[in-house]
Amino acid sequence: MDISQILANGIVLGALYACIAVGFSLVWGVLNVINMLHGSFIILGGYLTYFAWFYLGLHPILVLPAVALVLYVLGYLVQYAFINKVVAAPVLTTLTLTFGLDMILYNLMTVYFTATPRRVTLDMGSLDIAGVVMPGDRLIGMGLALLLTALLYLVMRGSSIGRAIVAVRMDRQAAALMGIRVNKIYAITFGIGALMAGAAGAVFAMVFPVTTNLTGSFLGKAFVICVIGGLGSVPGALVGGIALGVIESFAGYLLGPQHAITVGFLLMLILLVVRPTGLVGVKGYE
Amino acid sequence: MSEILRLEKVSKSFGGIHAVSDVSFSLQEGQIVALIGPNGAGKTTLVNLITGVHALTAGKVVFAGQDVTRQKAFQAARRGLARTFQIVQPFPEMSVVENVAAGALFGGGLGSRQEAEAEARRELAFVGLDRFADSPASSLTLPNRKRLELAKSLAMQPKVLLLDEVNAGLNTAEIDGALTLIRKIAERGITILIIEHLMKVVLSISERILVLHHGELIAEGEPRAVLDDERVVEAYLGAKFAARIKKEGLHA
Amino acid sequence: MSLLKTGKLGYVLLAVWLLLLAAAPLLGDNYTVRIAITIAMFTAMALSWNFIGGFTGYPSFSTAAFFGIGCYVGAIAQRNGVPLVLAWVLATVAVSVFAAALGCIILRLKGHYFAIGSIAIVELTRLIVSSWGSVTGGGDGLNVPLLRGTPGEVAGMVLYVMLAILLLAFLATILVERGRLGFGLRCIHQNEEAADMVGVDTTRYKIAAYTLSALFCGSVGAVYASWVGYIDPTDSFSILLTIKVPVMVLLGGPGTLLGPILGAGAFVMLEEFFWANFLQWNRAILGGIIVFLIFFLPGGLLKIDYRRFLRRRAAAREEGKAPA
Numbered sequence: 058m059d060i061s062q063i064l065a066n067g068i069v070l071g072a073l074y075a076c077i078a079v080g081f082s083l084v085w086g087v088l089n090v091i092n093m094l095h096g097s098f099i100i101l102g103g104y105l106t107y108f109a110w111f112y113l114g115l116h117p118i119l120v121l122p123a124v125a126l127v128l129y130v131l132g133y134l135v136q137y138a139f140i141n142k143v144v145a146a147p148v149l150t151t152l153t154l155t156f157g158l159d160m161i162l163y164n165l166m167t168v169y170f171t172a173t174p175r176r177v178t179l180d181m182g183s184l185d186i187a188g189v190v191m192p193g194d195r196l197i198g199m200g201l202a203l204l205l206t207a208l209l210y211l212v213m214r215g216s217s218i219g220r221a222i223v224a225v226r227m228d229r230q231a232a233a234l235m236g237i238r239v240n241k242i243y244a245i246t247f248g249i250g251a252l253m254a255g256a257a258g259a260v261f262a263m264v265f266p267v268t269t270n271l272t273g274s275f276l277g278k279a280f281v282i283c284v285i286g287g288l289g290s291v292p293g294a295l296v297g298g299i300a301l302g303v304i305e306s307f308a309g310y311l312l313g314p315q316h317a318i319t320v321g322f323l324l325m326l327i328l329l330v331v332r333p334t335g336l337v338g339v340k341g342y343e
Numbered sequence: 344m345s346e347i348l349r350l351e352k353v354s355k356s357f358g359g360i361h362a363v364s365d366v367s368f369s370l371q372e373g374q375i376v377a378l379i380g381p382n383g384a385g386k387t388t389l390v391n392l393i394t395g396v397h398a399l400t401a402g403k404v405v406f407a408g409q410d411v412t413r414q415k416a417f418q419a420a421r422r423g424l425a426r427t428f429q430i431v432q433p434f435p436e437m438s439v440v441e442n443v444a445a446g447a448l449f450g451g452g453l454g455s456r457q458e459a460e461a462e463a464r465r466e467l468a469f470v471g472l473d474r475f476a477d478s479p480a481s482s483l484t485l486p487n488r489k490r491l492e493l494a495k496s497l498a499m500q501p502k503v504l505l506l507d508e509v510n511a512g513l514n515t516a517e518i519d520g521a522l523t524l525i526r527k528i529a530e531r532g533i534t535i536l537i538i539e540h541l542m543k544v545v546l547s548i549s550e551r552i553l554v555l556h557h558g559e560l561i562a563e564g565e566p567r568a569v570l571d572d573e574r575v576v577e578a579y580l581g582a583k584f585a586a587r588i589k590k591e592g593l594h595a
Numbered sequence: 596m597s598l599l600k601t602g603k604l605g606y607v608l609l610a611v612w613l614l615l616l617a618a619a620p621l622l623g624d625n626y627t628v629r630i631a632i633t634i635a636m637f638t639a640m641a642l643s644w645n646f647i648g649g650f651t652g653y654p655s656f657s658t659a660a661f662f663g664i665g666c667y668v669g670a671i672a673q674r675n676g677v678p679l680v681l682a683w684v685l686a687t688v689a690v691s692v693f694a695a696a697l698g699c700i701i702l703r704l705k706g707h708y709f710a711i712g713s714i715a716i717v718e719l720t721r722l723i724v725s726s727w728g729s730v731t732g733g734g735d736g737l738n739v740p741l742l743r744g745t746p747g748e749v750a751g752m753v754l755y756v757m758l759a760i761l762l763l764a765f766l767a768t769i770l771v772e773r774g775r776l777g778f779g780l781r782c783i784h785q786n787e788e789a790a791d792m793v794g795v796d797t798t799r800y801k802i803a804a805y806t807l808s809a810l811f812c813g814s815v816g817a818v819y820a821s822w823v824g825y826i827d828p829t830d831s832f833s834i835l836l837t838i839k840v841p842v843m844v845l846l847g848g849p850g851t852l853l854g855p856i857l858g859a860g861a862f863v864m865l866e867e868f869f870w871a872n873f874l875q876w877n878r879a880i881l882g883g884i885i886v887f888l889i890f891f892l893p894g895g896l897l898k899i900d901y902r903r904f905l906r907r908r909a910a911a912r913e914e915g916k917a918p919a
Contacts, residue, residue: 085707089707091707091710091711143889147652147654147706148706148707148709148710149648149654149710149845150889153838153842153845154889156838156882157882157883157885157886157888157889158882158886159882160878160879160881160882160885161886163879163882164875164878164882167878168876273834277718280715284711315722315725316726319719319722319723319726322719325711325715326712326715329704329708329711330700330703330704396792415791416791417793417794417795417796417797420791421794432788432792433789434785434789435785437781437782444778445778445782445790445793445795446794448775448778449779449782449793449794449795450794452794456773456774456778495793499793499794
């Protein structure tokens with residue numbers, strides 16, 4: 058395999074990764090909560106997409122908005138009912154709480170969906186540019202992932218909700234003094250995080266098989282991307298995602314696929330110690 | 344009287360900002376010296392440099408004959424360089440006596456927790472907080488928290504005590520109480536460097552004044568002389584005022 | 596008066612509990628002994644975690660890394676002919692060195708970053724062990740020379756070793772809590788900057804706490820490997836384990852002497868109960884327990900004021916009886 062193919066693979070994968078991580082990064086940066094449910098949200102989105110395709114014959118692209126909406130509502134409710142109560146609590150508490158909630162969601166999914174991998178099979182052909190081959194579904198997946206990330210970026214920049222979220226991230230108390238209902242922003246942000254996760258899951262389902270076994274690895278990747286790219290910023294997630302995709306692609310080629318993930322974690326650890334703010338972003342609360 | 348603390352051309356920059364530039368002075372044992380200067384002059388940074396909280400960008404700090412330029416904060420405490428914080432920093436869930444005992448045990452280098460507690464109670468009596476010895480530190484009023492800070496620092500058996508605006512937030516009566524306490528501390532032979540804004544305090548207890556402005560030491564000497572110094576007035580009130588006062592005199 | 600103050604009652608109950616566990620081989624069947632061993636294991640690990648998470652307040656999720664390394668070092672040593680107990684000691688030393696070295700790097704981080712760093716360590720060690728096939732057997736796992744004796748004898752021996760480790764961990768807890776280290780760690784927990792200013796060598800103390808939180812886990816891991824006879828990376832470096840241990844301490848009461856013991860015992864027994872009766876849903880139920888714990892028992896079981904609660908119940912009953 059030549060370099061441009063590895064690079065292309067990495068970028069395409071990276072765009073998907075960015076989409077996976079951006080919701081997680083937002084929640085962590087704004088609420089200062091590590092959402093252990095994130096991986097499960099993604100898989101849930103994937104499953105919903107699969108079932109819509111399998112039982113209703115609907116194309117994933119059509120289903121995506123609906124799935125995103127369902128996840129948004131779920132996220133909003135989870136935040137409102139549970140996370141809201143512990144936003145100011147120490148790390149151990151919030152992390153353990155979201156882990157506990159994740160265990161419940163995970164169990165529900167394994168019981169009702171079972172862990173057998175489900176694959177949405179779409180035949181979209183493939184593209185060949187200058188010797189670099191890319192399957193059609195992956196290209197479309199990347200396109201969608203980038204589109205969603207861009208949309209989120211525009212919302213954060215342009216809308217008043219987006220500005221409010223950024224304000225809360227920068228200074229919770231000042232934002233409250235400006236009249237922003239911080240709790241509501243928290244719920245909306247968490248909802249958006251879940252929404253992006255669901256959408257990412259839908260995109261993922263188009264390209265890869267979906268199974269509950271993947272929740273942990275998605276979460277792990279989200280961590281790594283946040284540390285590489287920085288917290289709470291969309292550009293950061295994009296940079297982090299693509300960086301991780303490319304790194305994994307090269308590491309996989311040079312060292313073998315099982316080491317690709319190890320390299321990612323190693324990089325994250327090194328960055329945590331050396332430069333926790335990440336390549337782009339703002340340092341989160343500790 | 345011997346020299347207990349000496350700073351030689353001490354500088355500190357944070358990125359492009361020169362917080363402290365080329366500051367040199369020395370403290371004689373047993374003196375009470377005031378460090379004054381407008382807000383942002385670098386007074387707290389200077390204290391941080393002396394006590395090892397920040398690393399120096401340039402210069403030397405000599406304490407009791409030892410070069411302590413590269414010391415860490417806990418080492419400064421153990422050596423006898425204690426300081427109080429502008430915003431008090433207690434251990435909130437521990438009792439008052441435990442807070443002070445921490446100072447005695449770690450900074451003061453006492454051998455056992457019992458000894459530390461005994462010493463803590465002595466210091467609490469000295470600052471007048473013995474009534475509150477077993478209450479949680481978080482339940483104290485602000486003036487009492489300041490006393491707690493003092494007791495904690497004293498328990499560390501300091502040779503030099505750096506007081507960072509102990510009087511912020513206190514009313515007149517409380518300030519008088521604080522002044523009496525500071526004098527009592529000096530009577531124990533402890534050298535005191537006090538950062539202060541209130542001229543009344545500065546004039547009533549200090550033997551010498553150091554003036555910091557934009558990180559530089561612009562004047563030092565006897566209180567009256569320093570306060571009449573043109574540059575000092577200019578630093579606080581601005582050039583126009585300084586000129587006016589010079590022309591018309593201070594009580595025009 | 597809450598059970599927080601470890602008075603005579605606490606120690607008496609502890610002694611009774613430990614005797615009960617020790618008597619499992621005599622009183623119960625193989626299943627009971629297995630549970631007793633599991634309780635002893637997790638109690639030792641909970642007591643360990645208490646040093647860094649409870650006293651010092653640093654949310655460490657590295658327990659599985661220490662346990663796993665203990666498993667593998669013990670297993671590999673035994674496979675190479677090292678006598679049993681020496682292998683266990685070797686594992687303990689290896690894990691201590693690892694923790695001290697790691698601590699120098701990772702304890703500079705705080706809060707969330709520390710938590711993530713500590714989980715990353717688990718993943719990283721698992722991945723490394725998985726790939727280093729020549730030494731560790733990789734993903735296929737490792738067989739450990741079997742212990743001599745009938746299953747009953749073996750289980751009994753393992754139980755007593757685990758209880759011994761538990762006692763050592765408990766002893767260490769008492770010594771630390773009463774001494775300078777414990778005091779210093781509490782200061783660090785409440786205000787690290789102030790601790791620094793008061794003369795506490797925070798770096799050294801934190802590393803000490805982190806190493807203490809590791810070494811007994813290493814011993815437990817090595818003994819566990821000898822007991823089960825087969826280990827693999829996924830079970831040895833289990834994320835679930837690394838999260839369960841802090842939860843157990845949270846359940847019992849972090850920063851206390853008896854909290855970890857109470858929490859570990861209660862959690863393991865609950866888990867066994869749900870595993871046995873609701874196999875399919877046991878994960879969700881555990882998750883539910885965790886959520887319940889966070890919301891209704893923020894200080895852990897030991898911080899509930901039992902006497903006040905009972906007094907209020909009695910008063911309410913009295914009111915109920917009084918004529919309207």
